[in-house]
Amino acid sequence: MLWKLFVSFWKIGSFTIGGGYVMIPLMEKELVDRRQWLTREEFLDYMSLAQAMPGIFAVNMATIVGKRQAGWRGVVAAIAGNILMPIALILLLAIFFRHFRDNAVVERIFKGLRPAVVALIAAPVFRMAKSAKVTLRNCWIPVVAALLIWLLGVSPVWVILAAIAAGTIYGKLSNRNGVPD
Amino acid sequence: MLFLKLFFTFLKIGIFTFGGGYSMIALIQNEVVVKNGWMTAQEFTDILAVSQMTPGPVGINTATYAGYTAVVNSGLPGWQGVVGSLLASLAIIILPVTAMLLVLRFLSQHRNNSVVDTVFRVLRLVVVGLIAAAALLLLTVDSFGTPGINLQFIISIVIFAVVFYFSYRHRTNPIILILASGLIGFLVY
Numbered sequence: 001m002l003w004k005l006f007v008s009f010w011k012i013g014s015f016t017i018g019g020g021y022v023m024i025p026l027m028e029k030e031l032v033d034r035r036q037w038l039t040r041e042e043f044l045d046y047m048s049l050a051q052a053m054p055g056i057f058a059v060n061m062a063t064i065v066g067k068r069q070a071g072w073r074g075v076v077a078a079i080a081g082n083i084l085m086p087i088a089l090i091l092l093l094a095i096f097f098r099h100f101r102d103n104a105v106v107e108r109i110f111k112g113l114r115p116a117v118v119a120l121i122a123a124p125v126f127r128m129a130k131s132a133k134v135t136l137r138n139c140w141i142p143v144v145a146a147l148l149i150w151l152l153g154v155s156p157v158w159v160i161l162a163a164i165a166a167g168t169i170y171g172k173l174s175n176r177n178g179v180p181d
Numbered sequence: 182m183l184f185l186k187l188f189f190t191f192l193k194i195g196i197f198t199f200g201g202g203y204s205m206i207a208l209i210q211n212e213v214v215v216k217n218g219w220m221t222a223q224e225f226t227d228i229l230a231v232s233q234m235t236p237g238p239v240g241i242n243t244a245t246y247a248g249y250t251a252v253v254n255s256g257l258p259g260w261q262g263v264v265g266s267l268l269a270s271l272a273i274i275i276l277p278v279t280a281m282l283l284v285l286r287f288l289s290q291h292r293n294n295s296v297v298d299t300v301f302r303v304l305r306l307v308v309v310g311l312i313a314a315a316a317l318l319l320l321t322v323d324s325f326g327t328p329g330i331n332l333q334f335i336i337s338i339v340i341f342a343v344v345f346y347f348s349y350r351h352r353t354n355p356i357i358l359i360l361a362s363g364l365i366g367f368l369v370y
């Protein structure tokens with residue numbers, strides 16, 4: 001079982017480029033269809049839990065599935081499978097890249113791809129705005145959060161802590177008044 | 182002590198990251214570029230490019246690369262950079278994994294709690310702002326060139342617009358977009 005967990009998450013970690021959410025289809029195929037560790041409903045439930053919790057989405061999924069299948073040993077096996085290969089690859093690249101940074105060709109290539117990186121981060125903002133249910137009434141929340149960090153240099157840590165505090169108070173108040181949503 | 186600081190910094194980044202790798206970027210940037218000055222904004226953008234082009238979770242990739250770069254930039258030898266990268270990657274996952282295990286236990290006892298639900302709803306909204314901040318912070322002269330009528334700035338704006346369109350509308354694979362932009366840079370400059 002430990003070996004199967006390791007191999008499954010090794011596949012999920014090593015064959016997806018572009019991060020967490022790109023891994024979802026492969027995870028579904030591997031965990032639900034191939035290994036049948038989870039039903040499709042369980043997969044969706046655990047996915048929203050992994051997204052809601054702090055940390056890296058893929059590692060959170062590995063923690064949940066590893067724990068369910070084989071306890072804490074399963075957690076270690078699944079996480080190790082998920083991250084060993086990417087870490088090794090990145091290290092090789094980091095060492096290699098330092099020697100070629102100042103190379104004229106590399107500099108030309110990076111001049112072209114830097115704006116692309118910014119665009120690749122900007123695009124999920126608008127995609128995620130949909131799934132986070134941003135509306136006209138609550139859109140001030142993400143806007144204020146972004147401005148605090150961008151213009152005033154507030155650490156994101158404070159913004160997140162404030163959000164947790166506000167959510168707790170708001171949740172408790174709407175409970176007391178019997179407001180359903 | 183650089184290694185200790187690196188460990189605690191990434192510990193903090195791990196536990197305060199909600200909403201996946203992209204929201205982590207703003208945090209890592211704030212810590213490694215703005216607060217600690219372990220690398221320049223341009224180096225950080227290059228790290229992001231590499232992290233998105235290689236397999237694996239972007240958060241792990243960025244932590245690994247940033248850990249290595251921070252150590253080597255401070256003049257220490259490469260093998261210590263490897264130690265730094267492993268330390269950063271370990272630090273970034275250790276608290277979230279612990280929290281996850283605790284929550285799994287808690288949730289099996291309390292299935293539906295409306296306060297927990299509200300907190301997560303507010304957090305999801307804030308995370309959108311966090312990712313927006315990461316993108317805004319990268320709108321620099323380093324990545325786009327000096328604003329004005331010059332080759333680099335115009336090309337940069339065009340690349341930005343085209344990549345944004347394909348990523349948002351068609352969910353085109355990021356590696357294809359990055360490779361294509363790199364090729365354009367190689368040909369144009």
